[in-house]
Amino acid sequence: MEIFDVGGDDEPATPRPGPWWKHLLSVVTATVVGLALGWVAAAVPWGPADYGIPAAAPGSPWALLAACGAAGLIVAGLLRGAAARFPVYAPGRIGFVLVFLGTRLALGFRPELAELAAGAGIALLAAAIWCAHALHLHRRATAA
Structure with missing residues:
Protein backbone atom coordinates (compact mmCIF):
# COMPACT_ATOMS: atom_id res chain seq x y z
CA MET A 1 0.00 0.00 0.00
CA GLU A 2 2.42 2.67 -1.22
CA ILE A 3 1.25 6.24 -1.50
CA PHE A 4 2.87 6.92 -4.84
CA ASP A 5 3.27 4.99 -8.05
CA VAL A 6 6.80 4.18 -9.06
CA GLY A 7 7.25 4.39 -12.79
CA GLY A 8 9.91 2.93 -15.01
CA ASP A 9 13.45 4.24 -15.43
CA ASP A 10 12.35 7.22 -17.50
CA GLU A 11 9.13 7.93 -15.58
CA PRO A 12 9.55 9.57 -12.15
CA ALA A 13 7.48 8.62 -9.12
CA THR A 14 4.42 10.79 -8.60
CA PRO A 15 2.52 11.50 -5.41
CA ARG A 16 -0.96 10.11 -5.14
CA PRO A 17 -2.98 11.48 -2.25
CA GLY A 18 -5.45 8.91 -1.02
CA PRO A 19 -8.27 8.89 1.48
CA TRP A 20 -7.34 10.01 4.99
CA TRP A 21 -8.07 6.62 6.52
CA LYS A 22 -5.34 4.95 4.42
CA HIS A 23 -2.81 7.46 5.67
CA LEU A 24 -4.01 7.04 9.23
CA LEU A 25 -3.87 3.25 8.94
CA SER A 26 -0.31 3.41 7.64
CA VAL A 27 0.83 5.73 10.44
CA VAL A 28 -0.78 3.64 13.18
CA THR A 29 0.49 0.37 11.68
CA ALA A 30 4.10 1.57 11.45
CA THR A 31 3.95 2.87 15.03
CA VAL A 32 2.30 -0.19 16.59
CA VAL A 33 4.56 -2.68 14.80
CA GLY A 34 7.65 -0.64 15.72
CA LEU A 35 6.56 -0.52 19.37
CA ALA A 36 5.75 -4.22 19.50
CA LEU A 37 8.99 -5.38 17.88
CA GLY A 38 11.03 -2.92 19.97
CA TRP A 39 9.43 -4.34 23.10
CA VAL A 40 10.10 -7.92 22.00
CA ALA A 41 13.70 -7.09 21.10
CA ALA A 42 14.20 -5.55 24.54
CA ALA A 43 12.56 -8.46 26.36
CA VAL A 44 14.59 -11.22 24.67
CA PRO A 45 18.32 -11.34 25.49
CA TRP A 46 20.27 -11.60 22.21
CA GLY A 47 23.83 -11.96 23.41
CA PRO A 48 26.18 -11.59 26.36
CA ALA A 49 24.99 -9.15 29.01
CA ASP A 50 28.09 -6.95 28.76
CA TYR A 51 27.83 -6.62 24.98
CA GLY A 52 25.59 -4.20 23.08
CA ILE A 53 22.34 -2.61 24.21
CA PRO A 54 21.14 -3.97 27.56
CA ALA A 55 17.91 -5.94 27.78
CA ALA A 56 14.81 -4.25 29.15
CA ALA A 57 15.49 -2.76 32.55
CA PRO A 58 13.21 -3.88 35.38
CA GLY A 59 10.10 -1.85 36.05
CA SER A 60 6.91 -0.98 34.26
CA PRO A 61 7.45 -0.19 30.57
CA TRP A 62 4.07 1.48 30.01
CA ALA A 63 5.19 5.10 30.45
CA LEU A 64 8.10 4.60 28.05
CA LEU A 65 5.90 2.78 25.54
CA ALA A 66 3.36 5.62 25.68
CA ALA A 67 6.06 8.23 25.11
CA CYS A 68 7.60 6.24 22.25
CA GLY A 69 4.16 5.68 20.76
CA ALA A 70 3.30 9.38 20.85
CA ALA A 71 6.62 10.33 19.28
CA GLY A 72 6.23 7.52 16.74
CA LEU A 73 2.80 8.74 15.67
CA ILE A 74 4.21 12.22 15.09
CA VAL A 75 7.23 10.94 13.16
CA ALA A 76 5.22 8.50 11.02
CA ALA A 83 4.48 11.43 0.98
CA ALA A 84 0.92 12.51 0.18
CA ARG A 85 2.24 15.70 -1.40
CA LEU A 113 12.40 12.73 30.76
CA ALA A 114 14.88 15.19 29.22
CA GLU A 115 16.82 12.41 27.49
CA LEU A 116 13.61 10.81 26.27
CA ALA A 117 12.44 14.14 24.84
CA ALA A 118 15.82 14.62 23.17
CA GLY A 119 15.54 11.18 21.58
CA ALA A 120 12.07 11.99 20.28
CA GLY A 121 13.40 15.27 18.92
CA ILE A 122 16.22 13.47 17.15
CA ALA A 123 13.75 11.05 15.56
CA LEU A 124 11.58 13.97 14.44
CA LEU A 125 14.63 15.76 13.05
CA ALA A 126 15.67 12.62 11.15
CA ALA A 127 12.19 12.34 9.62
CA ALA A 128 12.19 16.04 8.71
CA ILE A 129 15.60 15.71 7.03
CA TRP A 130 14.36 12.66 5.11
CA CYS A 131 11.32 14.62 3.91
CA ALA A 132 13.40 17.69 3.05
CA HIS A 133 15.76 15.57 0.97
CA ALA A 134 12.82 13.98 -0.84
CA LEU A 135 11.32 17.43 -1.51
CA HIS A 136 14.67 18.64 -2.83
CA LEU A 137 14.91 15.66 -5.20
CA HIS A 138 11.30 16.19 -6.32
CA ARG A 139 11.87 19.89 -7.05
CA ARG A 140 15.09 19.17 -8.89
CA ALA A 141 13.40 16.48 -10.99
CA THR A 142 10.41 18.69 -11.88
CA ALA A 143 12.61 21.71 -12.70
CA ALA A 144 14.60 19.78 -15.27
Missing part, protein backbone atom coordinates in the same frame (compact mmCIF):
# COMPACT_ATOMS: atom_id res chain seq x y z
CA GLY A 77 2.56 11.15 10.47
CA LEU A 78 5.16 13.63 9.22
CA LEU A 79 6.60 11.09 6.81
CA ARG A 80 3.22 9.95 5.53
CA GLY A 81 1.87 13.49 5.23
CA ALA A 82 4.88 14.51 3.17
CA PHE A 86 5.48 14.61 -3.09
CA PRO A 87 7.34 11.31 -3.55
CA VAL A 88 9.08 10.12 -0.37
CA TYR A 89 10.98 6.86 -0.48
CA ALA A 90 9.61 4.27 1.98
CA PRO A 91 7.83 6.52 4.50
CA GLY A 92 6.30 3.56 6.37
CA ARG A 93 9.58 1.68 6.65
CA ILE A 94 11.50 4.74 7.79
CA GLY A 95 8.82 5.50 10.38
CA PHE A 96 8.92 1.89 11.58
CA VAL A 97 12.71 1.90 11.93
CA LEU A 98 12.72 5.15 13.91
CA VAL A 99 9.98 3.91 16.27
CA PHE A 100 11.65 0.50 16.68
CA LEU A 101 15.06 1.98 17.49
CA GLY A 102 13.62 4.55 19.87
CA THR A 103 11.58 1.93 21.72
CA ARG A 104 14.49 -0.49 21.92
CA LEU A 105 16.87 2.14 23.26
CA ALA A 106 14.33 3.57 25.70
CA LEU A 107 13.47 0.19 27.20
CA GLY A 108 17.13 -0.80 27.45
CA PHE A 109 18.49 2.35 29.04
CA ARG A 110 15.40 3.82 30.85
CA PRO A 111 16.26 7.47 30.13
CA GLU A 112 15.05 10.41 32.19
Whole structure:
Protein backbone atom coordinates (compact mmCIF):
# COMPACT_ATOMS: atom_id res chain seq x y z
CA MET A 1 0.00 0.00 0.00
CA GLU A 2 2.42 2.67 -1.22
CA ILE A 3 1.25 6.24 -1.50
CA PHE A 4 2.87 6.92 -4.84
CA ASP A 5 3.27 4.99 -8.05
CA VAL A 6 6.80 4.18 -9.06
CA GLY A 7 7.25 4.39 -12.79
CA GLY A 8 9.91 2.93 -15.01
CA ASP A 9 13.45 4.24 -15.43
CA ASP A 10 12.35 7.22 -17.50
CA GLU A 11 9.13 7.93 -15.58
CA PRO A 12 9.55 9.57 -12.15
CA ALA A 13 7.48 8.62 -9.12
CA THR A 14 4.42 10.79 -8.60
CA PRO A 15 2.52 11.50 -5.41
CA ARG A 16 -0.96 10.11 -5.14
CA PRO A 17 -2.98 11.48 -2.25
CA GLY A 18 -5.45 8.91 -1.02
CA PRO A 19 -8.27 8.89 1.48
CA TRP A 20 -7.34 10.01 4.99
CA TRP A 21 -8.07 6.62 6.52
CA LYS A 22 -5.34 4.95 4.42
CA HIS A 23 -2.81 7.46 5.67
CA LEU A 24 -4.01 7.04 9.23
CA LEU A 25 -3.87 3.25 8.94
CA SER A 26 -0.31 3.41 7.64
CA VAL A 27 0.83 5.73 10.44
CA VAL A 28 -0.78 3.64 13.18
CA THR A 29 0.49 0.37 11.68
CA ALA A 30 4.10 1.57 11.45
CA THR A 31 3.95 2.87 15.03
CA VAL A 32 2.30 -0.19 16.59
CA VAL A 33 4.56 -2.68 14.80
CA GLY A 34 7.65 -0.64 15.72
CA LEU A 35 6.56 -0.52 19.37
CA ALA A 36 5.75 -4.22 19.50
CA LEU A 37 8.99 -5.38 17.88
CA GLY A 38 11.03 -2.92 19.97
CA TRP A 39 9.43 -4.34 23.10
CA VAL A 40 10.10 -7.92 22.00
CA ALA A 41 13.70 -7.09 21.10
CA ALA A 42 14.20 -5.55 24.54
CA ALA A 43 12.56 -8.46 26.36
CA VAL A 44 14.59 -11.22 24.67
CA PRO A 45 18.32 -11.34 25.49
CA TRP A 46 20.27 -11.60 22.21
CA GLY A 47 23.83 -11.96 23.41
CA PRO A 48 26.18 -11.59 26.36
CA ALA A 49 24.99 -9.15 29.01
CA ASP A 50 28.09 -6.95 28.76
CA TYR A 51 27.83 -6.62 24.98
CA GLY A 52 25.59 -4.20 23.08
CA ILE A 53 22.34 -2.61 24.21
CA PRO A 54 21.14 -3.97 27.56
CA ALA A 55 17.91 -5.94 27.78
CA ALA A 56 14.81 -4.25 29.15
CA ALA A 57 15.49 -2.76 32.55
CA PRO A 58 13.21 -3.88 35.38
CA GLY A 59 10.10 -1.85 36.05
CA SER A 60 6.91 -0.98 34.26
CA PRO A 61 7.45 -0.19 30.57
CA TRP A 62 4.07 1.48 30.01
CA ALA A 63 5.19 5.10 30.45
CA LEU A 64 8.10 4.60 28.05
CA LEU A 65 5.90 2.78 25.54
CA ALA A 66 3.36 5.62 25.68
CA ALA A 67 6.06 8.23 25.11
CA CYS A 68 7.60 6.24 22.25
CA GLY A 69 4.16 5.68 20.76
CA ALA A 70 3.30 9.38 20.85
CA ALA A 71 6.62 10.33 19.28
CA GLY A 72 6.23 7.52 16.74
CA LEU A 73 2.80 8.74 15.67
CA ILE A 74 4.21 12.22 15.09
CA VAL A 75 7.23 10.94 13.16
CA ALA A 76 5.22 8.50 11.02
CA GLY A 77 2.56 11.15 10.47
CA LEU A 78 5.16 13.63 9.22
CA LEU A 79 6.60 11.09 6.81
CA ARG A 80 3.22 9.95 5.53
CA GLY A 81 1.87 13.49 5.23
CA ALA A 82 4.88 14.51 3.17
CA ALA A 83 4.48 11.43 0.98
CA ALA A 84 0.92 12.51 0.18
CA ARG A 85 2.24 15.70 -1.40
CA PHE A 86 5.48 14.61 -3.09
CA PRO A 87 7.34 11.31 -3.55
CA VAL A 88 9.08 10.12 -0.37
CA TYR A 89 10.98 6.86 -0.48
CA ALA A 90 9.61 4.27 1.98
CA PRO A 91 7.83 6.52 4.50
CA GLY A 92 6.30 3.56 6.37
CA ARG A 93 9.58 1.68 6.65
CA ILE A 94 11.50 4.74 7.79
CA GLY A 95 8.82 5.50 10.38
CA PHE A 96 8.92 1.89 11.58
CA VAL A 97 12.71 1.90 11.93
CA LEU A 98 12.72 5.15 13.91
CA VAL A 99 9.98 3.91 16.27
CA PHE A 100 11.65 0.50 16.68
CA LEU A 101 15.06 1.98 17.49
CA GLY A 102 13.62 4.55 19.87
CA THR A 103 11.58 1.93 21.72
CA ARG A 104 14.49 -0.49 21.92
CA LEU A 105 16.87 2.14 23.26
CA ALA A 106 14.33 3.57 25.70
CA LEU A 107 13.47 0.19 27.20
CA GLY A 108 17.13 -0.80 27.45
CA PHE A 109 18.49 2.35 29.04
CA ARG A 110 15.40 3.82 30.85
CA PRO A 111 16.26 7.47 30.13
CA GLU A 112 15.05 10.41 32.19
CA LEU A 113 12.40 12.73 30.76
CA ALA A 114 14.88 15.19 29.22
CA GLU A 115 16.82 12.41 27.49
CA LEU A 116 13.61 10.81 26.27
CA ALA A 117 12.44 14.14 24.84
CA ALA A 118 15.82 14.62 23.17
CA GLY A 119 15.54 11.18 21.58
CA ALA A 120 12.07 11.99 20.28
CA GLY A 121 13.40 15.27 18.92
CA ILE A 122 16.22 13.47 17.15
CA ALA A 123 13.75 11.05 15.56
CA LEU A 124 11.58 13.97 14.44
CA LEU A 125 14.63 15.76 13.05
CA ALA A 126 15.67 12.62 11.15
CA ALA A 127 12.19 12.34 9.62
CA ALA A 128 12.19 16.04 8.71
CA ILE A 129 15.60 15.71 7.03
CA TRP A 130 14.36 12.66 5.11
CA CYS A 131 11.32 14.62 3.91
CA ALA A 132 13.40 17.69 3.05
CA HIS A 133 15.76 15.57 0.97
CA ALA A 134 12.82 13.98 -0.84
CA LEU A 135 11.32 17.43 -1.51
CA HIS A 136 14.67 18.64 -2.83
CA LEU A 137 14.91 15.66 -5.20
CA HIS A 138 11.30 16.19 -6.32
CA ARG A 139 11.87 19.89 -7.05
CA ARG A 140 15.09 19.17 -8.89
CA ALA A 141 13.40 16.48 -10.99
CA THR A 142 10.41 18.69 -11.88
CA ALA A 143 12.61 21.71 -12.70
CA ALA A 144 14.60 19.78 -15.27
